[in-house]
Amino acid sequence: MTYEENYLDWVRDAYAMEKQAESMLEKMADRLEHYPDLRARIVQHIEETRSQQALVKSVIERYDTSSSVFKDAVGKLSALGQAMGGMLAEDEVVKGAISGYVFENLEIASYTSLIAAAELIGDHEGARIFGQILEQEVAMAEWLSTHLPEVTEQFMVRSAEPGVEAKK
Template structure:
C-alpha cells in the first residue's frame, strides 16, 4: 500500500472508532441515574464525538473516498455488546468509567499515529484536525481519571446502604 492508502484507511478506522464511541457513550449516559457529574461529562463528550465525526468525514471527503459501511456496522455492534455486557454487572458504573478511560487512551494513541501519518502525506489540515481531536480525547481521559476515585467512592457508599441502588 502507498502512504496515502494507509493514511486513508486509518482515517476511515478513526471514523468507525468515533461511531463506536458515540454508540457506547449514548448507551452509558442513558443508563446513568445516580452519578450526575459523570452523566453530564459523557453527554458533553457525545457532542464532541459527533463533531469529531464531521471533522473526520471532511478529511475523507477531501480525498474523495468513503467511510467503510462494514467498519461502521462492526463498531456499532461492538459498542452494543460492550454496553449490554456492562448492564449485567452490579458495579457497572465503576467498570464503565474504567472502560471509558481505557477507550479514551486508545483514541489518543490512534490520533497520535494519525498526526504522524498526516505529516508524512503532507496533509496539514489533517494534522490540525487530528491534533484538535486528540486534545479533546486527552481532556476526556484526564477528566475520567481524576473523577474515577469519586465515582468509585460514591458507588461504594451507595452499595453499602440498604435499599439504595448503586449500579447506575
C-alpha cells in the same frame, strides 16, 4: 500499500471508532441515574464526539473515499455488546468509567499516529484536525482519570446502603 492508502485506511478506522464511541457514550449516559457529574461530562463528550465525526469525515471526503460500512457496523455492534454486558454487572458505573478511560486512551494513541501519518503525506489540514480532536480526547481521559476515584467511592457508599441502587 502506499503512504496515502495506509493513511486513508486509518482515517476510516478513526471514523468508525468515533461512531463506536458515540454509541457507547449514549448508552452509558442513558443508563446513568445516580452519578450526575459523570453523566454531564459524558453528555458533553457525546457532542464533542459528533463534532469529531464530522471533522474526520471531512478528511475522508477531501480524498473522495468513503467510510467503511463494515467497520461502522462492527463498531456499533461492539458498542452495543459492551453496553449490554455492562447492564448485567452490579458495578456497571465503575466498569463503564474504567472502560471509558481505556477507550479514550485508544483514541489518543490513534490520533497521535494519524497526526504523524498526515504530516508524512503532507496533509496539513488533516494533521490540524487530528490535533484538535486529540486535545479533546486527552481532556476526557484526564477528566475520567481525575474523577474515577470519586465515582468508585460513590458506588461503594451507595452499594453498602441496603435498598439503594448503586450500579447506575
